Amino acid sequence: MKRMLSLLLTIAMLLPICISTPATQITAQAAGKKLIALTFDDGPGPYTNRLLDGLKKQNVKATFFMLGSRAEAYPEVAKRVYQEGHQVASHTYDHPDLTSLSNSSVQNQVWTTSDILHKTTGASDFYVRPPYGSVNSRVQSLIAAPLIYWSVDTRDWEVLNSAKVTANILADSYDGAIVLMHDIHSTTIDGVLNAISTLKDRGYEFVTVRELYRRRGITPKNGEIYYSCKANGKDTGAATAPKITTTEQSDGLKVTLTAQSGSTIYYTTDGSDPLTKGKKYTGAFTTGTPCTIRALAAFHLNGDRSDIAELKITTPTAKAPNLTIEDGVLTLSGGSDSTAIYYTTDGTTATTNALRYTAPVQLTPGTVVSAVCGGKGYLTSREVRATYSDNENVLRDVYPNQWYYQSIDKLLTAGVMSGIGNQYFEPRAEITRGQLVTILYNYAGRPETDESTLPFDDVAVTDYYAKAVSWAYAQGIVSGHSDTTFAPKDPILRQEMSQILSAYLRAAGDDTDTAETTLSYTDCDRISDWAEDAVKHVTALGLFSGDEKGNFNPRDTATRAEAASVVCKMIELS
Ligand code: NI
Numbered sequence: 001m002k003r004m005l006s007l008l009l010t011i012a013m014l015l016p017i018c019i020s021t022p023a024t025q026i027t028a029q030a031a032g033k034k035l036i037a038l039t040f041d042d043g044p045g046p047y048t049n050r051l052l053d054g055l056k057k058q059n060v061k062a063t064f065f066m067l068g069s070r071a072e073a074y075p076e077v078a079k080r081v082y083q084e085g086h087q088v089a090s091h092t093y094d095h096p097d098l099t100s101l102s103n104s105s106v107q108n109q110v111w112t113t114s115d116i117l118h119k120t121t122g123a124s125d126f127y128v129r130p131p132y133g134s135v136n137s138r139v140q141s142l143i144a145a146p147l148i149y150w151s152v153d154t155r156d157w158e159v160l161n162s163a164k165v166t167a168n169i170l171a172d173s174y175d176g177a178i179v180l181m182h183d184i185h186s187t188t189i190d191g192v193l194n195a196i197s198t199l200k201d202r203g204y205e206f207v208t209v210r211e212l213y214r215r216r217g218i219t220p221k222n223g224e225i226y227y228s229c230k231a232n233g234k235d236t237g238a239a240t241a242p243k244i245t246t247t248e249q250s251d252g253l254k255v256t257l258t259a260q261s262g263s264t265i266y267y268t269t270d271g272s273d274p275l276t277k278g279k280k281y282t283g284a285f286t287t288g289t290p291c292t293i294r295a296l297a298a299f300h301l302n303g304d305r306s307d308i309a310e311l312k313i314t315t316p317t318a319k320a321p322n323l324t325i326e327d328g329v330l331t332l333s334g335g336s337d338s339t340a341i342y343y344t345t346d347g348t349t350a351t352t353n354a355l356r357y358t359a360p361v362q363l364t365p366g367t368v369v370s371a372v373c374g375g376k377g378y379l380t381s382r383e384v385r386a387t388y389s390d391n392e393n394v395l396r397d398v399y400p401n402q403w404y405y406q407s408i409d410k411l412l413t414a415g416v417m418s419g420i421g422n423q424y425f426e427p428r429a430e431i432t433r434g435q436l437v438t439i440l441y442n443y444a445g446r447p448e449t450d451e452s453t454l455p456f457d458d459v460a461v462t463d464y465y466a467k468a469v470s471w472a473y474a475q476g477i478v479s480g481h482s483d484t485t486f487a488p489k490d491p492i493l494r495q496e497m498s499q500i501l502s503a504y505l506r507a508a509g510d511d512t513d514t515a516e517t518t519l520s521y522t523d524c525d526r527i528s529d530w531a532e533d534a535v536k537h538v539t540a541l542g543l544f545s546g547d548e549k550g551n552f553n554p555r556d557t558a559t560r561a562e563a564a565s566v567v568c569k570m571i572e573l574s
Pocket of ligand 1: 041042091095131132
């Protein structure tokens with residue numbers, strides 16, 4: 001009986017080994033590479049730079065469980081570890097047995113070290129390896145990070161002999177192993193660097209601990225202990241450097257970056273380091289030249305990122321031409337000996353295949369001009385574009401194919417509305433209370449008014465809208481936002497605009513009867529009581545209508561283009 005039991009035990013102990021060994025080999029061949037995580041504790045120290053040189057030479061990434069006190073002593077080395085793509089991790093501040101400490105001391109060991117590692121390296125989010133591998137459930141519950149142990153113990157601190165370190169690594173390594181070493185021993189540095197080429201021959205890829213788990217589809221949990229990560233048939237693939245593609249277009253160089261899905265791309269265009277200076281890539285962007293684009297892809301910047309891709313563009317971009325239109329005559333300037341100016345007058349975007357500019361051009365009203373600068377050895381400049389309108393206005397941001405073009409063109413000519421300067425109109429900007437009142441005042445012919453008697457603290461007599469507000473207030477067309485404020489720079493809501501227009505029309509003698517008018521907007525219940533009659537009035541006159549869903553949107557703001565369109569309709573009525 002006793003004999004039988006021991007036989008059973010032997011079989012039971014052998015079974016997992018017999019089954020798992022071939023299974024591991026099969027899955028490793030079937031899916032992904034053999035992965036191994038080299039880890040170094042207790043540093044950084046005087047030998048760490050030599051280790052980093054060797055790892056860099058062989059293009060190997062590793063994980064460094066640093067002591068906070070040592071990172072303070074060797075901050076430049078700690079920083080180098082992070083910058084060269086290794087994972088920075090925590091081994092506490094000064095190597096205590098955490099189970100012997102109070103709760104607050106345990107947390108202090110972890111938090112202080114995280115702060116130091118972040119400040120010295122720039123990295124964040126640190127895995128923790130407890131000194132001596134010593135934890136209990138209390139300590140585990142206090143550490144908000146995965147606890148990383150090891151599955152191969154090289155005993156490098158004990159043997160202190162590089163050949164033995166090499167032999168121990170090679171003897172015990174397997175796919176998914178986490179190898180424990182200490183970069184504070186010179187013999188360890190030689191030992192591990194000698195082992196790497198043999199491990200490479202055996203088909204190993206060297207990964208950080210974070211990468212090891214990500215590659216196999218596992219997310220380590222805070223407070224849980226991890227020893228290794230054996231092959232499980234999954235390999236999500238290494239983070240590979242982004243692909244940089246560029247296309248020349250009329251406003252500079254369009255840059256597109258692509259990398260594995262799930263990774264984030266960080267880039268710079270001035271040749272600086274994308275790890276520390278990079279912007280997050282959110283979509284294709286345009287840049288001037290010459291430039292140096294550098295980019296990396298990361299699943300996590302600390303230990304799970306790609307190498308840096310780089311593209312240098314030495315060809316300069318030509319400077320955009322200056323465009324002026326005066327009395328219908330187009331003048332372009334800014335070309336150089338090696339570049340020329342090209343233009344179109346049919347609304348299409350100019351390229352270097354368009355007409356070459358040689359002398360001022362007489363335009364006919366209703367023309368859109370496009371111009372670029374370019375030449376051999378240059379990327380074509382940004383496009384410069386302007387409209388010479390039907391009413392002979394020059395506009396840089398309004399074009400005949402836009403629904404609001406005619407309203408804006410008419411109001412500018414009538415002097416009822418003006419641009420915001422430099423021939424820009426900003427049709428999509430919100431119209432403000434001050435602007436709307438000014439439009440009405442202009443339309444009324446700018447009558448005499450005494451702006452010095454205004455009760456509003458936020459309207460100064462020198463403001464462009466002071467006379468307009470004064471006039472509209474005296475006419476009862478507007479009231480303040482309070483007794484002492486008018487809020488001239490506030491965007492106007494559609495129901496407020498309705499009320500002001502209605503009041504203006506009434507003051508001007510409009511006697512439209514709204515007693516029988518009923519509103520059929522889907523969102524009638526959102527119209528304030530004070531605005532209801534005004535909304536009926538402007539709806540009855542056809543100045544306002546609902547959107548495609550039948551909503552009036554009383555609390556939405558209006559754009560300058562919408563205001564121009566409404567005021568134009570109002571003028572046509574009178
Ligand atoms: Ni240690």
